[in-house]
Amino acid sequence: MADVEAARPTPRQRADAQRNNSALLDAAAAVFVRAGVEAPVRDIAAEAGVGVGTIYRHFPTRADLVVAVYRHQVEACAAAGATLLTEEATPYAALVRWVDLFVDFLVTKHGLAAAMHSDAAGFETLHAWFLDRLVPACAALLGAAVSSGEVRTEVDALQLMYGVGNLCIGDDDPRYDARRLVAHLLAGLRA
Amino acid sequence: MADVEAARPTPRQRADAQRNNSALLDAAAAVFVRAGVEAPVRDIAAEAGVGVGTIYRHFPTRADLVVAVYRHQVEACAAAGATLLTEEATPYAALVRWVDLFVDFLVTKHGLAAAMHSDAAGFETLHAWFLDRLVPACAALLGAAVSSGEVRTEVDALQLMYGVGNLCIGDDDPRYDARRLVAHLLAGLRA
DNA sequence: GACAAAGCGGAACGTTGTTCCGTATGGTGG
DNA sequence: CCACCATACGGAACAACGTTCCGCTTTGTC
Structure with missing residues (x-):
């Protein structure tokens, strides 16, 4: 029922947001293997080359x-x-x-x-x-x-x-x- | 072999230290049951009625x-x-x-x-x-x-x-x- | 009772996850 | 092609954690 509004100008993510999304997924996977799932969020941000704010924009919580x-x-x-x-x-x-x-x-x-x-x-x-x-x-x-x-x-x-x-x-x-x-x-x- | 030095003036703990030791053990056990083992050290200190420094004097680490x-x-x-x-x-x-x-x-x-x-x-x-x-x-x-x-x-x-x-x-x-x-x-x- | 040693409390430090906001940037109507 | 603005970004700032540190208090002994 929410699809009624799907005809909006920019319903989908911006290009850089999409790039960061998969970059974060890859970076997090790599850091998890290297340092375990307890690795600090900052380390993942650094690996992906983004700021911590970007992580929390894509994933509300750890x-x-x-x-x-x-x-x-x-x-x-x-x-x-x-x-x-x-x-x-x-x-x-x-x-x-x-x-x-x-x-x-x-x-x-x-x-x-x-x-x-x-x-x-x-x-x-x-x-x-x-x-x-x-x-x-x-x-x-x-x-x-x-x-x-x-x-x-x-x-x-x-x-x-x-x-x-x-x-x-x-x-x-x-x-x-x-x-x-x-x-x-x-x-x-x-x- | 360490017992050679047991004849020292006050080899054993002071009375208050002994009290705090068991108070901490009881308090920690109670807090663990109530809030889980992840409970903050400060909560255990409060339950035992001591400062955090006292905990770390008795138990070097969590x-x-x-x-x-x-x-x-x-x-x-x-x-x-x-x-x-x-x-x-x-x-x-x-x-x-x-x-x-x-x-x-x-x-x-x-x-x-x-x-x-x-x-x-x-x-x-x-x-x-x-x-x-x-x-x-x-x-x-x-x-x-x-x-x-x-x-x-x-x-x-x-x-x-x-x-x-x-x-x-x-x-x-x-x-x-x-x-x-x-x-x-x-x-x-x-x- | 006085004195040294042992012990105490809690402020302060470094590291976490999370929030906030000023700035940059990608997509779009002119 | 350009100007605009919602979208998204970076990283400083915040709160909560374990841990350390040090000035003050208490204890036991002579």
Whole structure:
């Protein structure tokens, strides 16, 4: 019903606003991976090359930014699954690179619970949507790698994702290297 | 080997320092239950009727305070287990009251992981010590209630403690009432 | 009772998330 | 092409946090 006013002169964002929006999403994702989801807003602003005011114009609160990055990364992971299969030499190589993206994303995901501690229902919704979106993507890569005879058949996409997800819990401990363990897990899948 | 110097004039704390130490432990425990482990240091100081400087004299950092409260509450829980059996009318009533203390303690315990995110090994040590100390206490109460014919025999102390512990995850959500669910769990144990 | 040491209170500091407002800029009607 | 103004930007300013510091008070001893 609000669409009646859609014929206005400039209903859509200005060009620089759109640029800053995606710049912020990319910058925040990068900073989260480097310094964790607890990274200061100022650091994200610096990484994106904007002022803090710009962040709060796009994302009213810190939690909103985290959620936006989360959604953005889920979409990116889902999309990458499709293209990696054509870009990489073998399906297994594609799977490895996809899992690497997935691990980047998990940093955000694990911080999401803390950022949304006051909205458990919203968190469940996001979690369900994340599974709907990524399990098929992972399954496609895994299936291709199985078909090509590179990996065993004993594990399905959901199990792999949970396994990788659990390996990445507590990765803020400097003595713990989740990526190394994930690499070993993937190596263990080889036929 | 450090005991060689124990013959000094005043090796032990001054009287007011000892008072403030336990006052702080009690005040922090109370505030943690009321407002969560994220409660500001100033609130704890106010509850104990001291200045913030006094807190930092006793506990160099916030995490140290949380750990101290944790240890204090574990000891209190263990000690209470012994006395409640003689004070309450029936073993089951004693068990119910003990679990109530245990739930108070869980608020601190769940916050501990966040407070110690940089010391995973220390956390594991504390966790193991907590089990060693409290499982026997809980087992005694549970055993007594089973012997008196008040509760079923299907669940052991460790299971009960894990169950209660898991029910108390996410209790910072105002729509979620962990204590109510714990009460139902205990009611369900009745023979 | 006097004196040194131990302890206390709370102002002050540095770092957070968030708000505010003067300034710059992109899109549009002339 | 230009002038206009809503839109958007940058970063100073604010409030709340953990932590540090230091002048004053209290405690225990000779």
